[in-house]
Amino acid sequence: MRALVVAALLVPSLAAASPEQTLADVQASYANVKHGAALATNFTVTEPTPNTLVLVPKQTNAGIKQLTFVIDAKTKRVVKSIVVNSKDDTNTFTFRLGEKEPDAKLFTFSPKRVPHYKVIKI
Numbered sequence: 360m361r362a363l364v365v366a367a368l369l370v371p372s373l374a375a376a377s378p379e380q381t382l383a384d385v386q387a388s389y390a391n392v393k394h395g396a397a398l399a400t401n402f403t404v405t406e407p408t409p410n411t412l413v414l415v416p417k418q419t420n421a422g423i424k425q426l427t428f429v430i431d432a433k434t435k436r437v438v439k440s441i442v443v444n445s446k447d448d449t450n451t452f453t454f455r456l457g458e459k460e461p462d463a464k465l466f467t468f469s470p471k472r473v474p475h476y477k478v479i480k481i
Contacts, residue, residue, distance in 0.1 A: 402426075421445070 398404065402414040414426040422445055429439035440452045470476040 398414075401418070402416055405413045405415075407413055410430040410432050412428045412430065414428075416423060423442060424445050424447065425441075425443045427439075427441040427443075428437050429441075430436065431438045436454070436456070438454050440454070442450045442452075
């Protein structure tokens with residue numbers, strides 16, 4: 360059941376894509392995870408430690424080698440995703456939703472702070 364919850368939360372853009380892989384290749388690799396229905400058919404799902412799921416594609420040409428999800432025991436949300444592609448490149452994503460609202464100042468642009476900023480009228 361946890362695997363289906365994780366599958367529903369997975370976003371295709373989280374792939375560890377190599378430069379040779381196209382977005383379509385990566386999305387195809389995740390298609391079954393995203394929909395969840397064929398998860399056990401296409402992936403071997405294990406829980407090596409509590410609140411950790413490891414998904415390994417059964418097809419060797421999947422473009423990804425392994426997906427690991429770390430799940431918060433209290434909220435049941437994915438807090439970390441580790442993606443290993445077929446070339447053993449690893450991408451780790453940590454999710455911190457709801458911890459603290461960011462200060463709006465972080466998203467304010469000030470042209471004075473950018474010396475080469477120039478407005479171009481079209």
